[in-house]
Amino acid sequence: MAAIISSLSASEARALLPQLHELLHDAVDSGASVGFLPPLPAAESEDYWQSVIEAVEAGHRVLLVARQPGTGDLLATVQLDLATRPNSLLRAEVSKLLVHRRARRQGLARQLLVALEDHARTLGRTTLVLDTRQGDIAEQLYQSMGYQFVGAIPAYFINFDGQPHATAVYYKLLAAK
Template identity: 80%
Template structure:
C-alpha cells in the first residue's frame, strides 16, 4: 500500500480512471451512476488532486505484484476546521473486480488507519450503501454502525436507497 503525492497520482490518472469505471460499472456505491462519462471521471480526479495538493486528502493505492496495475485505492478526507482536527472521513474504497475477496480492501483500510494515526486523526467516519457487502468488511475491522439514513441517494437501479453510517475510534500515537 502506497500513499501518493498529487504528482504521483496524476501519473496514474489512466489507471485511476479504469479503477473508478470498474467500480461504477460493477454497481459499487461510490457516488456515480453508470455509465460514467470520461469527462465526469476526469473532473472528479482533478478535484481529488487539488484536495491532495491543498493537504486536505490522502490517496492510498494497492498495486499488483507487477507494480503496473492498480488493484485498489482509498482516500482519507481530512477535516480542516480548528475543532475537527481529530477526525477524517474514509472515502471511495475502490477494489477492482479482479482483486476482490483477496484482502486488498482490508490492507488498504489498515494502511489508511496507520496514516490517520500518524496525523493524529483518531475518529474515522464513513458511509456506504446499507446492505452492501462492504459493511461486513467495515464491521470486521471494528467500525461501529451508527444508523441508516433512508432514501439518501439514488442507487444504480434508479431507486432511492439508504446509506449506513459508521465510525471507528483509533488509539492515539504517543509521538
C-alpha cells in the same frame, strides 16, 4: 494477495490518471455505490480525479493505492478526507474504497483500510467516519474491522437501479500513536 500499498503525492496521482479512471469506471460499472451512476462519462471521471488531486495537493486528502507487485498495476484505492476546521482536526472521513473486479475478495480492501488507519494515526486523526450503502457487502468488512454502526439514513441516494437507497453510517475510534 499481498499488494504494495503507498500514499500518492499529487504528481504521482497525475501519472496514474489512466489507471485511476479505469478503476473508477470498473467500480461504477459493477454497481459499487461510490457517488456515480453508470454509464460514467469520461469528463465526469476526469473532473472527479482532478478534484482529488487538488485536495491531495492542498493537504486536505490522502490517497492510498494498492498495486500489483512486479507489474505496478493499480488494483485498489481508498481516500482519507481530512477535516480542516480548528475544532475537528481529530477526525477524517474514509471514502471511495475502490477495488477492481479482478482483484476483489483477496484482502486488498482490508490491507488498504489498515494502512489508512495507520496513516490517520500518524496525522493525529483518531476519529474516522464513513458511510456505505446499507446492506452492501462492504458493511461486513467495516464491522469486522471494528467500525461501529451509528444508524441508517433512508432514501439517501439514488442507486444504479434508479431507486432510493439508505446509507449506513459508521465510525471508529483509533488509539493515538
